[in-house]
Amino acid sequence: MTILSAHDLVLPAASLGAENPLAPLRSQQELHQVQNLADAPADLRENIEYGRLHSTLPCLNQDGYDRELVDTAFPALMLENDHVRATILPSLGGRLYSLVHKASGQELLYRNPVFQPANLALRNAWFAGGVEWNVGSTGHWTGTCAPMHAARVEGPDGTPILRLWELERTRNLITQLDFWLPADSEFLYVGVRLQNPSDHEVPAYWWSNIAVEQSPETRVLVPADEAWRFGYAAAPDPGRRLDLIGVPEFDGIDLTYPMRHPRAVDFFFEPMPDERPWIASVDAEGNGLVQASTDRLRGRKLFVWGEGAGGRRWQEWLAPGLGGHGYAEIQAGLARTQLEHLKLPVATSWHWLEAYGRLSMDPIDAHSDNWQAARTAAASVLRPVVDALADRERSWLTVVGAAPVESLAVGSGWGALELARTGWSISAGTPFADDTMTPRERAWLPLLDGRLPAADDVPDGTLVSWRELLENAEDNWLVWYHRGVARHYDGDRDGAIEAWTRAGENPFALRNLGFVTGELSYYERAVGLRPDLVPLVAEAVALALDLDLDRAGRMLDGAPDDPRIRLLRVRYALDTGDAQQAHELLADGIQLATVREGANPLTDYWLAAEEALGTNRPVPPQYQFGMGEN
Structure with missing residues (x-):
């Protein structure tokens, strides 16, 4: 049985x-x-x-996790x-x-x-x-x-x-x-x-x-x-x-x-x-x-x-x-x-x-x-x-297309939304019912009728396959923002820049302009509007460290406390010649939850500080993420 x-x-x-x-x-x-x-x-x-x-x-990316373990029930x-x-x-x-x-x-x-x-x-x-x-x-x-x-x-x-x-x-x-x-x-x-x-x-x-x-x-x-x-x-x-x-x-x-x-x-x-x-x-x-x-x-x-x-x-x-x-x-x-x-x-x-x-x-x-x-x-x-x-x-x-007989868990409403747009013919074995759509997916339904109300100040991930609908929709800042993302996705850089410019003074369009053009002023304006948004501040400071250390320092002065920001403070200290400060920040401990496979900035910065100080302290084990290290 x-x-x-x-x-x-x-x-x-x-x-x-x-x-x-x-x-x-x-x-x-x-x-x-x-x-x-x-x-x-x-x-x-x-x-x-x-x-x-x-x-x-x-x-959208999922990078908001932490490393604090709490007993949690998963279905x-x-x-x-x-x-x-x-x-x-x-x-x-x-x-x-x-x-x-x-x-x-x-x-x-x-x-x-x-x-x-x-x-x-x-x-x-x-x-x-x-x-x-x-x-x-x-x-x-x-x-x-x-x-x-x-x-x-x-x-x-x-x-x-x-x-x-x-x-x-x-x-x-x-x-x-x-x-x-x-x-x-x-x-x-x-x-x-x-x-x-x-x-x-x-x-x-x-x-x-x-x-x-x-x-x-x-x-x-x-x-x-x-x-x-x-x-x-x-x-x-x-x-x-x-x-x-x-x-x-x-x-x-x-x-x-x-x-x-x-x-x-x-x-x-x-x-x-x-x-x-x-x-x-x-x-x-x-x-x-x-x-x-x-x-x-x-x-x-x-x-x-x-x-x-x-x-x-x-x-x-x-x-x-x-x-x-x-x-x-x-x-x-x-x-x-x-x-x-x-x-x-x-x-x-x-x-x-x-x-x-x-x-x-x-x-x-x-x-x-x-x-x-x-x-x-x-x-x-x-x-x-x-x-x-x-x-x-x-x-x-013989049952691959058989309809389900009892629902046990509900996924996303994105499949139902795509069926509403495309009318695709799909198997009865994998239904996407309209009632699986949450307010997040339903927010896109008006676009099928040529409009996308700008009810929220934080845009969702752009439905890039909906570009034609976006291009023909009634204008507002949110439509211009999504048009820009869809154009950039399709390789139209100039069209994206035009759209984000027309989206007006909002931090997400400004960030995209800074990301694509490499112009720090866009990022500075975006950070001024959302100084609490850590991913935005981190991107802005990283670009500033490449272009203008004084401006990087000013952004770091008001930056929120986060491991991603602390790592950038280490780099700022190294770039401004303060290897001792870099070493102290690293020695205090930085637990970077989002350290990336194939990247090893914690080791790189530790070694750079040691070289600048003329010391040879070994890299702490907790900083050794190099995939090629023996």
Whole structure:
């Protein structure tokens, strides 16, 4: 018997905070620039060059979180039979938070004991652990810390299916997840469907990001003899190159053991055409998690933080109080690498079925020095599950469009709003009812009739796909503001500047003018109107530090107290020659909640102060976030 039930999951949690009202005019993530792209095979190069997301609009950034942990109840939905218990978090991107194999008592995933956002996602906020579903573009998706709709659907075998769905707003793709746990199954099945309801081709991207606990004996098994290696470090390390290497030996180590890597690194395994796709992580005894899928989800990946100071610091940062040896990530995707996007045609849906469960194999086979013997032994154990996936998928497809029978959670109203604009034909299995729209979404409905009342002094994220409606709407400052953002998104810089100029003296249009033109006076006027808005003040001071230290100092004099501002005070002290003041600020401690993956200003400033002072005090461990550090 399979039971679907609702519970509260109580975790020590940081507050996610409010969204940043400043328009994300360009992406904050610059991690995946391939230095040797010209050397890549033509199809791989074409996919990497296609479909890159230059902004997360219409989504706003989520950077208002903190690091104060308070017990918080999260809605959780649980699927359970006699063999497996799965816990899913509908309010946090549908994260598969926990998967327990009941007979052994083994938690198959890395289950984060806290909810602590950090700056790793496309919209900034991301949290570690479980299985995350990434759709839209390279990176952790815009909905990873946002709610999804959830409902019960009758499964093909009479057991309940837990369905989650939502509109991925940067691509206007409808994302559907069907969690299915047949009564006699030791595997959780996850059916995924991506619907492109529009009249134009859409770049498609998907990676299931699986966190698994690691130990010195943990090994990753996968049907591959080659992998594309992508690094994060600078020279003399190979750096941000994409190089095809052999598996398992690389750089003097067996790369399939996550804890043998000194630095953060990605390995995208080259699929073998005669093997079904799967990936597993097993411990010293040969037990662990395996993920397998039908053929559309061909890509497989291993990511490690590395055992250097930076990698350990990141894991502690993401999971305060982290015990054991931390976690690695095994992943599964549509393309060979996460740097690629594929072309999802007009009015087309793609689907596949994933399976998650326990792999138990002979530990001698699992850790054989003969790589082919190890992966072949794992494939042999998995053969019954993998061979049955196609039939399981056909069964699931009989209900993939079935209407939900009981609502369990409500996501956003953005899907309903888009249907009101477009009249798209979508599946009855993923409904977006009008009553899911909140006042936030309903504020846009008048634009369908040619007007957008300026009732609020803080603009929402611009619906950039509504540009034609914006251009034809009645004029007011809010319409001019959104016209400017939509024009800039489409590459019309001059038109954007004209629109923001006509929006008048409001801080958000002035900020956009400063951001695009680099003219500090716009920022100064914006800060004068909203001196309390920390993201605005931080942007303004950062530009002033590049252009005019005196003006930067004046803005800092009235700036609010915030870690982002304190970091800028350190830089100001260094730039004005006061290395002692910079050192004292750093020594007092700056806990920058939004420190970004791939950036390490705290270490950089510490070293700069030490050099200026002629001292050589070591960088405090809490400041070591470098992904390439040993």
